[in-house]
Amino acid sequence: MTTVDGSSIKKLIVACDAGMGSSVMLAGQLKKQLKKSGVVVEHSPVAHIPQDADIVVTQAGLADRAQGVVPNVPVVPFQLFLGDPKVAKIVKAIQDGTTVEV
Template structure:
């Protein structure tokens, strides 16, 4: 089972398909939540995920495409809900608390 070390995350990418709307709002929310942790949060189309991303958060239906872009070394965390999704909450808490999570 892959593990995400929250203490090592410096760049989180919210990846989407169209680049507008709800995923942009999610990125803005995460940017506020992770500011104190010193994590850069960026929004990107799946095909343009930067190679220096430490973790990628994306919708369930885009996760396979995101994994194809980033490879096996970068965790891709799929979610279903743009607001209040448990997977996103687990990632945020792991980063804020500097702990590891399995996904």
């Protein structure tokens, strides 16, 4: 597990592979939730995650690939595109400026 400081996150990437739209919906939801925090939320194919990402959230099956693209960036795997508890923890840590284990 990695400890993430929510106050240091400035760029969050939602990484996907299939392009089915669910990850785009998640990115949109996170943009709304984090708007007041000033965090940039972007959607990216897993093979092209920007190197300046502070944290990556991606479907559990893509986590290893994402970690290979950005080995020094925390990658948070999730199961549910909407309402996943791991993603909710990250959002809360960013909003509150606290740390969280991922």
